[in-house]
Amino acid sequence: xxxxxxxxxxxxxxxxxxxxxxxxxxxxxxxxxxxxxxxxxxxxxxxxxxxxxxxxxxxxxxxxxxxxxxxxxxxxxxxxxxxxxxxxxxxxxxxxxxxxxxxxxxxxxxxxx
Amino acid sequence: xxxxxxxxxxxxxxxxxxxxxxxxxxxxxxxxxxxxxxxxxxxxxxxxxxxxxxxxxxxxxxxxxxxxxxxxxxxxxxxxxxxxxxxxxxxxxxxxxxxxxxxxxxxxxxxxxx
Numbered sequence: 592x593x594x595x596x597x598x599x600x601x602x603x604x605x606x607x608x609x610x611x612x613x614x615x616x617x618x619x620x621x622x623x624x625x626x627x628x629x630x631x632x633x634x635x636x637x638x639x640x641x642x643x644x645x646x647x648x649x650x651x652x653x654x655x656x657x658x659x660x661x662x663x664x665x666x667x668x669x670x671x672x673x674x675x676x677x678x679x680x681x682x683x684x685x686x687x688x689x690x691x692x693x694x695x696x697x698x699x700x701x702x703x704x
Numbered sequence: 705x706x707x708x709x710x711x712x713x714x715x716x717x718x719x720x721x722x723x724x725x726x727x728x729x730x731x732x733x734x735x736x737x738x739x740x741x742x743x744x745x746x747x748x749x750x751x752x753x754x755x756x757x758x759x760x761x762x763x764x765x766x767x768x769x770x771x772x773x774x775x776x777x778x779x780x781x782x783x784x785x786x787x788x789x790x791x792x793x794x795x796x797x798x799x800x801x802x803x804x805x806x807x808x809x810x811x812x813x814x815x816x817x818x
Contacts, residue, residue: 623804633812634794635747635796637808642804682747690737691762692749696745697746
């Protein structure tokens with residue numbers, strides 16, 4: 592059974608730091624991996640999607656990498672801002688086209704001014 | 705473009721009552737899913753649909769029913785509410801394209817069962 596882990600569960604940093612958020616998964620047979628952001632009381636917003644054949648994706652100050660063989664992904668946030676404060680979740684789609692997206696429990700990020 | 709719309713936003717039920725959580729998307733997406741989010745458990749898939757008329761079970765389907773009569777709508781029915789179903793429920797949709805389309809989420813329905 593696929594399991595997705597995000598450690599630590601929470602992180603508090605001063606504004607301006609470059610951050611690395613970690614995601615690990617137990618079964619390397621994935622179709623893709625997605626990173627989401629969730630603000631309090633809101634739904635999830637997709638940040639980046641990395642296909643299994645890709646190594647990384649970039650969007651603005653965000654860069655996500657994928658190493659399938661080691662079962663790891665990282666989300667890099669450059670020059671963090673207070674507006675980046677949110678919970679960040681990663682999720683994997685299993686191979687075979689199933690809709691059964693498996694989520695990590697998320698990491699709550701606080702960026703202090 | 706409204707995206708994924710969930711109603712109601714909040715609901716309180718008594719044990720044994722039934723209700724339907726509504727979900728509608730205006731992006732002509734084939735795939736729709738229902739998740740529940742509980743503290744310490746993360747998001748868990750309840751049911752999903754790969755197109756009108758086609759639904760399947762996720763990880764935690766017991767106590768819930770779904771149907772998909774149109775592309776736009778994917779309601780979730782609680783048959784006989786139990787306190788264990790107190791949770792935040794999210795509906796999501798995505799387009800086709802072999803699984804490499806991102807999920808779009810609604811803002812959730814916060815449900816309390818007394």
